Amino acid sequence: MTEVIALETKTEMSIQNTKKILEKYPKDKRYTLAILQDIQRNYDYIPKEAIWEVSNYIESPLSEVYTIATFYKALSLKPKGKYVIKVCNGTACHIRGSDKVLDAIKSSLNIQPGETSEDGLFSIEIVNCVGACALAPVMVINDKYYGNMTKDKVHQVLDEIRRSQNE
Amino acid sequence: MSSQRQILVCCGTGCLANNSYEVYLKFKDLISNKEIQIKPIIKPTGCNGLCEKGPVVKILPDNISYFKVKAEDVEEIIEETIVKGKIIDRLLYFDTNTKNKITDHKNATFYKNQHKIAIRNIGEIDPSKIEDYIERDGYAALKKVLFTMKPEEVLEQVDKSNLRGRGGGGFPTGLKWKTCAKYNHYPKYVICNGDEGDPGAFMDRSIMEGDPNTVIEGMIICAYAIGANQGYLYIRDEYELARKNMQIAINSAREYGYLGKNILGRGLNFDLEIVRGGGAFVCGESSALMASIQGKVGEPRAKYIRSVERGLWDQPTILNNVETWANIPPIISYGPDWFKEIGIKNNFGTKVFSLVGKVKNTGLVEVPMGSSLRSLVFEIGGGVIKDKKFKAVQTGGPSGGCIPKEHLDISLDFDSLNEIGSMMGSGGVIVMDENTCMVEVARYYMEFLSEESCGKCTTCREGIKLMLDILTNITKGNGKEEDLDLLLGICDTVEKGSLCGLGQTAPNPVRTTIKFFRDEYLEHINNHKCPAGVCKNLTSYQINSEACIGCGICKKKCPVDAITGENKKLHVIHQDICITCGECYENCPTNAIEIGGGIFES
Numbered sequence: 001m002t003e004v005i006a007l008e009t010k011t012e013m014s015i016q017n018t019k020k021i022l023e024k025y026p027k028d029k030r031y032t033l034a035i036l037q038d039i040q041r042n043y044d045y046i047p048k049e050a051i052w053e054v055s056n057y058i059e060s061p062l063s064e065v066y067t068i069a070t071f072y073k074a075l076s077l078k079p080k081g082k083y084v085i086k087v088c089n090g091t092a093c094h095i096r097g098s099d100k101v102l103d104a105i106k107s108s109l110n111i112q113p114g115e116t117s118e119d120g121l122f123s124i125e126i127v128n129c130v131g132a133c134a135l136a137p138v139m140v141i142n143d144k145y146y147g148n149m150t151k152d153k154v155h156q157v158l159d160e161i162r163r164s165q166n167e
Numbered sequence: 168m169s170s171q172r173q174i175l176v177c178c179g180t181g182c183l184a185n186n187s188y189e190v191y192l193k194f195k196d197l198i199s200n201k202e203i204q205i206k207p208i209i210k211p212t213g214c215n216g217l218c219e220k221g222p223v224v225k226i227l228p229d230n231i232s233y234f235k236v237k238a239e240d241v242e243e244i245i246e247e248t249i250v251k252g253k254i255i256d257r258l259l260y261f262d263t264n265t266k267n268k269i270t271d272h273k274n275a276t277f278y279k280n281q282h283k284i285a286i287r288n289i290g291e292i293d294p295s296k297i298e299d300y301i302e303r304d305g306y307a308a309l310k311k312v313l314f315t316m317k318p319e320e321v322l323e324q325v326d327k328s329n330l331r332g333r334g335g336g337g338f339p340t341g342l343k344w345k346t347c348a349k350y351n352h353y354p355k356y357v358i359c360n361g362d363e364g365d366p367g368a369f370m371d372r373s374i375m376e377g378d379p380n381t382v383i384e385g386m387i388i389c390a391y392a393i394g395a396n397q398g399y400l401y402i403r404d405e406y407e408l409a410r411k412n413m414q415i416a417i418n419s420a421r422e423y424g425y426l427g428k429n430i431l432g433r434g435l436n437f438d439l440e441i442v443r444g445g446g447a448f449v450c451g452e453s454s455a456l457m458a459s460i461q462g463k464v465g466e467p468r469a470k471y472i473r474s475v476e477r478g479l480w481d482q483p484t485i486l487n488n489v490e491t492w493a494n495i496p497p498i499i500s501y502g503p504d505w506f507k508e509i510g511i512k513n514n515f516g517t518k519v520f521s522l523v524g525k526v527k528n529t530g531l532v533e534v535p536m537g538s539s540l541r542s543l544v545f546e547i548g549g550g551v552i553k554d555k556k557f558k559a560v561q562t563g564g565p566s567g568g569c570i571p572k573e574h575l576d577i578s579l580d581f582d583s584l585n586e587i588g589s590m591m592g593s594g595g596v597i598v599m600d601e602n603t604c605m606v607e608v609a610r611y612y613m614e615f616l617s618e619e620s621c622g623k624c625t626t627c628r629e630g631i632k633l634m635l636d637i638l639t640n641i642t643k644g645n646g647k648e649e650d651l652d653l654l655l656g657i658c659d660t661v662e663k664g665s666l667c668g669l670g671q672t673a674p675n676p677v678r679t680t681i682k683f684f685r686d687e688y689l690e691h692i693n694n695h696k697c698p699a700g701v702c703k704n705l706t707s708y709q710i711n712s713e714a715c716i717g718c719g720i721c722k723k724k725c726p727v728d729a730i731t732g733e734n735k736k737l738h739v740i741h742q743d744i745c746i747t748c749g750e751c752y753e754n755c756p757t758n759a760i761e762i763g764g765g766i767f768e769s
Contacts, residue, residue, distance in 0.1 A: 072445030
């Protein structure tokens with residue numbers, strides 16, 4: 001029961017916040033992607049209700065907004081963890097062993113790329129090149145870059161984050 | 168001013184990852200609290216290129232460069248170098264080519280052989296200060312254009328320079344501008360393609376982060392030449408710092424009257440807006456990018472009508488890549504003849520390459536067109552990491568191909584690279600060594616492209632997927648010799664049947680690896696062996712009994728305890744336990760671990 005209430009409050013909140021984001025933009029189809037990116041930034045994903053809201057606001061069919069929300073990789077329909085770990089698999093990282101970095105993260109968190117850990121703390125994503133090739137292999141956690149990654153460094157970084165959570 | 172020292176702290180993405188911002192803040196903090204007669208100016212700059220050795224700190228006018236600087240070193244730098252004028256030896260750059268320590272980084276082999284045009288200001292200025300750019304002749308080209316030249320003259324100058332688009336295709340920029348200028352339906356648009364997506368390339372990012380004003384200046388000059396009033400900068404979603412610095416530059420340019428209404432009182436109206444990309448590789452393609460700006464899904468269209476005639480919102484549009492825009496102001500300032508003295512025929516000027524992969528000095532370099540691949544990899548790059556055997560270089564991202572050692576003397580220009588079946592692309596140069604599997608590299612690119620194909624053309628959507636399946640089979644040991652002809656057949660279909668560059672060039676990685684590394688494919692197929700030791704099913708490790716010194720490092724490193732052996736005696740890998748992770752191979756001090764074929768059948 002509490003869960004249902006929590007969900008409703010969340011929906012309520014999400015509509016409110018979405019409205020605030022929408023008001024920043026003119027009612028023009030041109031801004032669909034920008035609006036969705038702001039929503040993504042606000043919630044770490046695109047809530048279902050938000051797609052309705054955007055569609056109503058810019059007077060564009062729901063299907064079109066949905067197409068954009070699923071076409072662009074920057075947008076996600078699934079909630080993500082508090083810390084999104086992006087493992088770079090650009091060519092430079094790939095040939096310098098990004099698979100080993102990914103293996104270390106997977107084994108430490110017990111989740112697969114695209115999934116979120118049960119405690120909602122971590123998500124893993126594989127991305128194609130973050131443009132820091134000179135430091136390959138690279139991983140990015142919430143916009144912080146970690147270069148020249150090794151198995152040991154992965155564990156070190158994840159442990160640090162876990163510790164900071166417990167404090 | 169001249170006597171005042173400057174401390175330049177590199178705050179490009181690479182150095183930031185190594186905590187250069189802390190170094191910058193520490194300098195600020197310590198200098199402000201210290202009594203020094205003339206306080207130095209401390210500036211955060213863009214990328215210095217040699218990201219691997221970062222954070223980089225440069226002290227002017229002394230021309231002292233320090234590498235791998237940590238926050239802990241700052242106090243010592245101030246005490247020793249700033250106050251006493253002494254050089255701190257351990258922070259100097261070690262040139263792997265000459266085996267010397269170098270005080271001024273410009274004398275290092277990595278920098279000495281470069282010729283900087285597009286990245287001329289990066290690392291020298293604070294990108295958030297338009298004044299820094301102006302001090303280095305910034306916006307002088309714009310003034311020259313607005314006060315002394317007619318639009319036709321600008322078109323003529325750019326055309327005469329023979330500048331070719333740095334985004335990959337190498338289309339003549341002047342011709343593009345001239346064609347667009349001819350159309351008389353307004354409004355017209357100017358776009359900067361900053362959706363750098365090629366894995367292994369980051370020059371556009373560095374330019375936008377480190378010298379945003381040069382891009383803006385180039386775009387205003389184009390707007391004047393073709394008669395446009397609005398421009399867009401389409402910047403990749405991941406490039407947060409690039410967007411931030413670009414926005415600061417736009418705001419400052421407006422304040423200085425370089426953007427907006429009646430620019431410098433000369434009647435030109437032009438303004439810029441940043442559009443954030445959505446994270447789709449295909450949006451680097453011009454027509455897909457324009458669709459994305461219009462708020463649609465980024466799908467390319469057939470281009471029987473070029474975008475110079477009908478581009479953004481069906482209006483005449485000029486779209487150029489970041490690096491191309493950065494070349495415009497110097498061409499206008501110094502003239503096309505100056506530009507044509509650099510580079511080689513039909514490929515004038517320079518090109519910025521991102522030299523990455525298994526190479527000692529990784530980073531951004533700008534060299535004249537026509538430089539040899541060998542000089543790039545072995546002189547500037549310092550050769551292969553751990554002096555392993557060089558195998559190939561991959562250029563042009565997923566649209567490019569792999570160039571083997573037999574062709575190391577190839578000239579780096581648009582035409583030579585096309586001829587060999589590769590491509591300039593945006594300038595990624597990825598060095599591969601004996602431990603890179605070329606079949607796996609081809610598979611990697613097909614995986615990349617199958618994810619990034621927008622799905623509009625059947626040949627691209629299905630063909631790439633099919634190639635990926637076949638290549639995956641080969642890397643798993645289930646390949647057949649006929650697969651190679653089948654792959655080449657699919658290559659032709661995908662190339663001919665796809666609308667945009669993504670599909671048309673997708674076969675390049677497959678074709679070039681089959682052409683130059685057929686033997687490696689056949690080893691996988693016939694002998695179930697991956698000579699590079701990358702494909703796990705086709706790899707096993709053995710210890711050479713003569714080379715093993717029994718140090719036990721491999722035993723310690725093995726994550727599954729598959730290695731046994733007594734101290735100072737021969738060690739053995741137990742194949743039934745080994746997971747072929749390669750840890751022992753990487754860490755053996757005497758290279759006693761040898762790569763064998765797959766043993767999955769036995």
